[in-house]
Amino acid sequence: MSSPTADPIPLAARPAATPAPFPPTWALKVIMALTGSLFVAFVLFHLAGNLKVYIGAEDFNHYAEWLRHLLNPLIPGSGFLWAFRAVMVGSLVLHVYSGITLWVRGRRSRGNHPRKFIARRLSSRTMFWTGLIVLCFIIFHILDLTMGKLVAADGFDPADPYSNLIHSFSRAPVAVFYGLTMALIAFHISHGIWSVINDLGGTGKRLRSVVFIVAGVVAVVVAIGNLSIPIAVQAGILAVS
Amino acid sequence: MRLILEVWRQASPQVQGHLEAYEIDDAREEMSLLELLDRLNHQLIEADQEPVAFESDCREGICGTCGVDIDGIPHGPEDNVPACGQHVRSFNDGDTVRIEPFRAAGFSVIRDLIVDRTGLDRIIQAGGTVAVDAGTATDADALLVTHEAAEAALDFAACIGCGACISACPNGAAYLFTGAKLQHLALMPHGKMERGRRARAMITQMEHEFGPCSQIGECALACPANVPLSAIATVNKERLRALLRRKDN
Numbered sequence: 001m002s003s004p005t006a007d008p009i010p011l012a013a014r015p016a017a018t019p020a021p022f023p024p025t026w027a028l029k030v031i032m033a034l035t036g037s038l039f040v041a042f043v044l045f046h047l048a049g050n051l052k053v054y055i056g057a058e059d060f061n062h063y064a065e066w067l068r069h070l071l072n073p074l075i076p077g078s079g080f081l082w083a084f085r086a087v088m089v090g091s092l093v094l095h096v097y098s099g100i101t102l103w104v105r106g107r108r109s110r111g112n113h114p115r116k117f118i119a120r121r122l123s124s125r126t127m128f129w130t131g132l133i134v135l136c137f138i139i140f141h142i143l144d145l146t147m148g149k150l151v152a153a154d155g156f157d158p159a160d161p162y163s164n165l166i167h168s169f170s171r172a173p174v175a176v177f178y179g180l181t182m183a184l185i186a187f188h189i190s191h192g193i194w195s196v197i198n199d200l201g202g203t204g205k206r207l208r209s210v211v212f213i214v215a216g217v218v219a220v221v222v223a224i225g226n227l228s229i230p231i232a233v234q235a236g237i238l239a240v241s
Numbered sequence: 242m243r244l245i246l247e248v249w250r251q252a253s254p255q256v257q258g259h260l261e262a263y264e265i266d267d268a269r270e271e272m273s274l275l276e277l278l279d280r281l282n283h284q285l286i287e288a289d290q291e292p293v294a295f296e297s298d299c300r301e302g303i304c305g306t307c308g309v310d311i312d313g314i315p316h317g318p319e320d321n322v323p324a325c326g327q328h329v330r331s332f333n334d335g336d337t338v339r340i341e342p343f344r345a346a347g348f349s350v351i352r353d354l355i356v357d358r359t360g361l362d363r364i365i366q367a368g369g370t371v372a373v374d375a376g377t378a379t380d381a382d383a384l385l386v387t388h389e390a391a392e393a394a395l396d397f398a399a400c401i402g403c404g405a406c407i408s409a410c411p412n413g414a415a416y417l418f419t420g421a422k423l424q425h426l427a428l429m430p431h432g433k434m435e436r437g438r439r440a441r442a443m444i445t446q447m448e449h450e451f452g453p454c455s456q457i458g459e460c461a462l463a464c465p466a467n468v469p470l471s472a473i474a475t476v477n478k479e480r481l482r483a484l485l486r487r488k489d490n
Contacts, residue, residue, distance in 0.1 A: 020445050021448055026477050030477065102455075105452055106413070109346050109412055109452025115409070121457065198474040200478075201477045201480075201481050202474055203471045203475050203478055
């Protein structure tokens with residue numbers, strides 16, 4: 001048992017040596033599916049908002065301002081925005097915690113002989129890593145375009161999101177980083193949506209075929225829609241008037 | 242035809258295993274992989290060496306006893322075929338073929354190519370049986386099962402419990418195995434009576450020894466019984482059903 005490649009758990013001792021994991025794996029998977037679905041919905045709404053950049057600065061900025069006062073006067077001020085942010089952060093924490101815990105459990109259950117993927121779906125084998133990069137991107141993105149701190153372009157103006165966006169994407173490295181991340185998000189989303197249907201127990205043949213296609217379509221739409229913006233800025237199609 | 246076999250040799254669970262290379266000069270295309278191992282063992286016995294320990298029984302794909310990783314693929318290069326049904330014709334003259342036991346933390350090596358698969362038995366013991374008092378035998382047609390339900394149940398009952406799905410899984414998960422059993426019994430009149438209790442018990446036991454599912458799909462490609470990939474979704478479906486229903490059935 002001293003060597004690193006010998007099997008780690010002695011035959012007779014195994015059941016007692018490995019207590020049932022807590023929280024249960026199935027519960028973590030359901031948490032990932034629910035929070036992940038929320039994120040996919042958010043990304044689609046976010047995309048719809050982003051594409052208003054093509055209508056014009058005024059329209060885009062008006063939409064951004066509208067978001068801050070969503071559900072006024074039912075909920076005063078930016079109340080809804082902050083409640084929404086709290087839900088998103090809470091979901092993110094749960095999603096990342098579940099993801100890392102499941103990843104660790106998977107590595108442990110695999111043992112000393114990692115499986116070389118025989119096939120098949122690049123998106124599934126890279127979930128953990130695309131997830132980590134997307135997490136870094138979220139932090140960058142909020143600093144850049146929401147808070148205007150640290151990584152933001154010069155002359156950040158909270159009242160003028162359109163200009164902020166153009167200035168940020170005018171920086172070539174930022175445009176490239178953003179573009180690459182969108183490709184990774186597409187990968188993450190395509191396997192994510194497919195996982196949702198499995199984690200929530202979708203066993204029907206037709207349902208599974210439909211979700212498989214929807215997963216691919218949503219991923220491509222998100223990637224192309226969001227990618228077009230930094231490309232348009234770099235190409236000079238979008239500019240501060 | 243000439244093949245180099247790199248075979249995992251490990252005398253006991255306590256010692257370190259290693260790959261050892263052997264040469265077979267007279268392999269024939271129509272040999273199954275198990276016959277290839279038989280051939281190797283003849284050679285070893287004639288040379289007064291210890292033969293390779295491996296499991297096999299029916300050699301016609303219905304017992305689930307055989308199973309080795311061939312070049313890292315459970316059962317061998319052909320999808321959905323057990324080791325006994327895989328043939329030497331998949332390889333070319335002069336190829337090196339790596340033969341290892343099934344790999345997962347839940348499968349410790351007992352000797353050479355034999356692994357301890359009792360973890361699967363413990364999942365079945367937890368609830369993969371029908372334990373309701375069914376009374377005396379009724380008329381055969383008193384309990385009606387539709388043709389569709391019977392066919393679907395048979396698709397999942399086809400699982401031979403070989404463990405290839407777990408060895409195929411990058412997470413060492415037993416979802417295809419457990420899901421197949423849950424789905425099969427959930428479709429049957431007597432199996433239905435314990436559906437909730439079974440889901441709780443089997444899934445808890447599964448999580449004791451095996452990993453989480455990442456919906457990768459390697460398992461269904463390796464499965465010699467062609468269990469549909471939807472079995473992995475059955476696990477969470479049955480568990481969520483038990484959670485919301487809060488009943489034994």
